[in-house]
Amino acid sequence: MFYEVTNPRQLWDAHWESLSNDIETMTRHECDDLDVTLSEDALKDHALYAIDQVLIRNGHHLEDFPMLPKSIYVPSVHGGNRLVQEKLAYD
DSSP: OOOOOSOHHHHHHHHHHHHTTTHHHHHHHHHTOTTOOOOHHHHHHHHHHHHHHHHHHTTOOGGGOTTSOOOOOOGGGGTTOHHHHHHHHOO
16 A cells, blocks of 8 residues: 655654654663753754655655755764664664
């Protein structure tokens, strides 16, 4: 079954929190610091990066959806850790 999203921005605005609920936990684990907290903007940015990674694996990019915000997340801030990047991109 295939469904086309008619309003990606509305979908993002309604569900960004559930799409990013594991990111802070993964960041705490990666930094080995349970006190790490991420701002709302950082959580959104990480989630957008993860969405972009899924889209890339399927032949698309966030840029294909001009109504969505773009990620400025740079994976190297995690020391280039491949496992962290894979977890952030996991769908």
